[in-house]
Amino acid sequence: MKDKELRKLIGSRAKQRRVELGLNQPYVAEKMGVATSTIVRYEAGTIDNTKKLVLEGLSETLHVSVEWLKGETEEYETDITDKRELFIRDVMSSILSKLPFDMEQAESDFTKDLLLLMLREYELFVDSFQFACKNFKDNAENAALAQTMGFESNKEYNEIMFLREITHTVNMFNDMGDIVRLYSKNPETATVRLANLLSMVSGQESESV
Numbered sequence: 001m002k003d004k005e006l007r008k009l010i011g012s013r014a015k016q017r018r019v020e021l022g023l024n025q026p027y028v029a030e031k032m033g034v035a036t037s038t039i040v041r042y043e044a045g046t047i048d049n050t051k052k053l054v055l056e057g058l059s060e061t062l063h064v065s066v067e068w069l070k071g072e073t074e075e076y077e078t079d080i081t082d083k084r085e086l087f088i089r090d091v092m093s094s095i096l097s098k099l100p101f102d103m104e105q106a107e108s109d110f111t112k113d114l115l116l117l118m119l120r121e122y123e124l125f126v127d128s129f130q131f132a133c134k135n136f137k138d139n140a141e142n143a144a145l146a147q148t149m150g151f152e153s154n155k156e157y158n159e160i161m162f163l164r165e166i167t168h169t170v171n172m173f174n175d176m177g178d179i180v181r182l183y184s185k186n187p188e189t190a191t192v193r194l195a196n197l198l199s200m201v202s203g204q205e206s207e208s209v
Contacts, residue, residue, distance in 0.1 A: 007045035009071045010055070015043040017062040017076075022083040032057040106191070110183065113194050117176060120201040125169040132165035172197070 018028055025043075029036040032054075042049040042058070049055070050070075059066045063080035067073045080086050095115070101108045136142070136158040146157030175197060183190040 003048075003050065004045070006070065007047075007049055009045075010049045010058070010069050011043040011045035013064075013069050013071070014049070014058050014062060017064050018043075021062065021080070021086060023062075023086070028058075028061050031061040106187070110187070110191055110194065113191075113198050114176065114180070117172075117194065117198045117201065120198070121169060121172045124201065125166065128165045128169065132162045136162040136165070172201070 014028075018025070025039045026036045029039045032039070038047070041047040042054065049058070055066045055069060058064075058069055063076075063078045063086070065073065065075075065077040068076055080089075101111060103111075139158055140154065142157055142161075143154040146154045149157065151157040151160070175193075179190050179194050179197070182193070
């Protein structure tokens with residue numbers, strides 16, 4: 001394949017993947033540390049995008065293999081299916097890059113425990129939400145059961161059962177909000193309450209107890 005054809009192919013595939021993920025060119029440019037205009041030209045194949053550094057940058061940012069970008073394979077070999085997954089990783093990477101936090105040990109421990117609690121609860125929420133969506137979201141099969149249990153309608157039954165599945169998350173985030181507000185008045189009590197909640201959802205004793 002001629003250099004010009006290869007540049008066009010790489011650019012076309014890079015654009016295809018970027019659009020597929022719903023990303024804009026400034027995002028890709030920021031991740032690669034170049035100007036947006038450079039990404040425009042990479043995608044158009046009007047400047048050299050075949051260099052190892054460029055290919056690796058596109059590959060890492062778009063979560064596809066270099067081989068796919070070059071047309072050597074039709075397989076993505078990717079672990080990212082949409083931009084939300086990508087943004088979640090971006091946020092987590094940003095948080096990790098700030099560790100250790102520039103604050104006193106007790107304050108740092110509090111923020112880390114709060115993050116752990118959020119993540120643990122989110123994991124529980126996903127399981128509950130998935131179950132609720134499969135079983136109680138517009139599920140017409142519950143009509144007979146709803147009538148037997150005395151609900152006015154199948155819709156009411158589904159709504160109540162759906163809410164019951166995710167109530168623990170609603171309550172937990174309310175508790176977390178209370179703890180954060182409490183910290184300004186009584187850090188010690190807030191820390192203990194947070195440790196107790198974390199222990200409850202993780203099944204392990206927090207080191208800050």
